[in-house]
Amino acid sequence: MKEKNRGLAVFxxxxxxxxxxxxxxxxxxxFEGGSVxxxxxxxxxFKWYENIFKVSMFLTxxxxxxxxxxxxxxxALLLGVPAAYALSRFNFKGKAxxxxxxxxxxxxxxxxxxxxxxxxxxTTYQLPIYAGLFIGHTIIMLPFVxxxxxxxxxxxxxxxxxxxxSLGASKIGTFIQVVLPxxxxxxxxxxxxxxxxxxxxxxxxxxxxxxxxxxFPIQMLTYVETYFDPTVAAISVxxxxxxxxxxxxxxxxxxxxxxxxx
Amino acid sequence: MKNRNIYLLLLPGVIFLTIFMVIPILxxxxxxxxxxxSFSFDGYLHYFQDKYFIGILLTTLKVSLIxxxxxxxxxxPVAYYISKVGTRTKVLLLLLSIFPLLTSSVxxxxxxxxxxxxxxxxxxLLLNIGLIxxxxxxxxxxxxxxxxxxxLFLPLIxxxxxxxxxxxDEDLLKAAESLGASRLGVFAKVVLPLxxxxxxxxxxxxxxGSFTAYTTPALLGGKQRVISTFLYQNATTLNxxxxxxxxxxxxxxxxxxxxxxxxxxxxxxxxxx
Numbered sequence: 001m002k003e004k005n006r007g008l009a010v011f012x013x014x015x016x017x018x019x020x021x022x023x024x025x026x027x028x029x030x031f032e033g034g035s036v037x038x039x040x041x042x043x044x045x046f047k048w049y050e051n052i053f054k055v056s057m058f059l060t061x062x063x064x065x066x067x068x069x070x071x072x073x074x075x076a077l078l079l080g081v082p083a084a085y086a087l088s089r090f091n092f093k094g095k096a097x098x099x100x101x102x103x104x105x106x107x108x109x110x111x112x113x114x115x116x117x118x119x120x121x122x123t124t125y126q127l128p129i130y131a132g133l134f135i136g137h138t139i140i141m142l143p144f145v146x147x148x149x150x151x152x153x154x155x156x157x158x159x160x161x162x163x164x165x166s167l168g169a170s171k172i173g174t175f176i177q178v179v180l181p182x183x184x185x186x187x188x189x190x191x192x193x194x195x196x197x198x199x200x201x202x203x204x205x206x207x208x209x210x211x212x213x214x215x216f217p218i219q220m221l222t223y224v225e226t227y228f229d230p231t232v233a234a235i236s237v238x239x240x241x242x243x244x245x246x247x248x249x250x251x252x253x254x255x256x257x258x259x260x261x262x
Numbered sequence: 263m264k265n266r267n268i269y270l271l272l273l274p275g276v277i278f279l280t281i282f283m284v285i286p287i288l289x290x291x292x293x294x295x296x297x298x299x300s301f302s303f304d305g306y307l308h309y310f311q312d313k314y315f316i317g318i319l320l321t322t323l324k325v326s327l328i329x330x331x332x333x334x335x336x337x338x339p340v341a342y343y344i345s346k347v348g349t350r351t352k353v354l355l356l357l358l359s360i361f362p363l364l365t366s367s368v369x370x371x372x373x374x375x376x377x378x379x380x381x382x383x384x385x386x387l388l389l390n391i392g393l394i395x396x397x398x399x400x401x402x403x404x405x406x407x408x409x410x411x412x413x414l415f416l417p418l419i420x421x422x423x424x425x426x427x428x429x430x431d432e433d434l435l436k437a438a439e440s441l442g443a444s445r446l447g448v449f450a451k452v453v454l455p456l457x458x459x460x461x462x463x464x465x466x467x468x469x470x471g472s473f474t475a476y477t478t479p480a481l482l483g484g485k486q487r488v489i490s491t492f493l494y495q496n497a498t499t500l501n502x503x504x505x506x507x508x509x510x511x512x513x514x515x516x517x518x519x520x521x522x523x524x525x526x527x528x529x530x531x532x533x534x535x
Binding site: 020078087124 | 267268269271272274275276278279282283284285286287289290336337339340342343344346353355356357358359360361362363364365366367368369370372373374375376377381383413416417421425470473474476477480481490493494497498503506507510513514517518521
């Protein structure tokens with residue numbers, strides 16, 4: 001088994017070079033002193049990091065993205081946590097269908113959702129683009145909230161809840177004082193996964209642009225269409241740092257099995 | 263708890279999704295069957311005779327199939343290796359697979375523009391070592407899209423397969439070996455069949471993901487249209503919502519068909535999976 005393992009180890013190493021190499025290269029290019037992206041870099045500087053803060057559209061869209069992701073996240077939790085609780089706690093008629101409805105936003109192609117949101121939420125329902133962004137992002141975050149909270153509820157011992165209830169606590173009181181604290185880490189993980197999903201979203205946001213309104217990833221796409229300087233590389237480094245931070249927190253809260261289970 | 267109360271918990275979410283997603287999707291699909299006020303299939307007939315559209319559809323299918331195939335070829339051995347190494351290495355390798363998956367697709371596709379561009383890292387390297395005399399034109403071709411998509415989805419199939427392979431009974435492999443099975447035999451008769459459910463689910467995720475991906479083809483594909491960029495172009499720049507709705511419906515149908523059929527296959531192979 002040994003020499004076969006060595007071959008496999010080399011193969012695995014090369015695959016990881018393919019996966020992480022591009023991210024390493026983009027990180028290095030962000031420190032280029034000149035005005036064109038190149039690898040390896042010729043002079044070292046932080047000036048493209050400074051440039052991020054000089055392009056006002058980056059600041060505006062960053063604020064929009066943060067607000068949309070946080071507000072959408074909150075609504076997705078308000079709609080999703082009770083639903084996840086009902087779906088994992090009880091058996092009832094139509095459960096399979098309702099479960100499918102809540103998961104469906106990840107089954108329908110994102111670009112299709114984006115188009116229908118533009119066509120109906122913005123055009124037919126006549127809601128402003130901001131509302132379209134907010135609603136669209138809430139919808140794509142819902143399945144993640146449902147999935148993470150459900151998986152966290154699946155290990156919760158519901159007899160504790162019944163005990164609290166039989167001791168005289170009200171239904172809602174039990175839920176808030178007994179169930180919620182027990183699935184706290186699941187909810188925090190759900191918030192972080194859903195946040196990344198929403199913050200990085202392109203498929204929905206690309207349809208929801210208007211005069212001065214856009215999200216951060218869309219602004220990045222617009223920028224690289226016109227400029228090939230290292231600004232987006234510098235942004236990439238900052239985004240990767242945030243991503244790594246979120247990943248470690250989710251790993252702490254839920255373990256790696258959350259990611260490998262399908 | 264009374265049934266009525268259970269539905270009350272689900273109601274807000276269901277109403278929200280119905281108003282903002284289910285109805286818009288149904289209306290979009292419905293609108294494709296209406297032509298000048300009456301029911302007709304003309305829209306579809308028109309597009310399935312249009313060489314340009316068929317070309318885009320076939321390119322997208324081809325790109326997605328090749329991407330899925332490459333992801334399986336690269337992902338399977340890597341997943342097998344990860345499932346066999348010690349815990350600490352396993353955790354590290356899994357984290358290194360998950361990290362790109364959580365990273366913005368704009369960042370990941372953009373990084374390939376620096377690598378496969380005309381003056382990119384790859385061309386510089388190959389020119390320097392004298393392997394080529396002219397820079398390769400990879401960026402803005404279907405090949406570029408495939409490279410970007412493999413990079414995007416390979417971690418997905420790796421972690422899906424690791425999830426299945428981890429549960430594989432080590433004793434079963436040892437038993438097969440001690441009973442005289444060759445390494446290839448163990449692989450073909452034990453490892454492969456037991457990994458099938460993961461392989462099928464991973465392939466669905468990669469294929470559907472590639473078929474519907476927007477960012478990667480938009481950044482790396484240049485003028486080469488795929489079905490999602492074609493939908494976007496019709497919906498926004500061309501303002502042709504009838505065409506966009508037809509393309510959207512085709513995407514939904516293909517996605518659901520692939521997902522349902524493959525899930526059935528996975529279930530047949532391993533009813534417990």
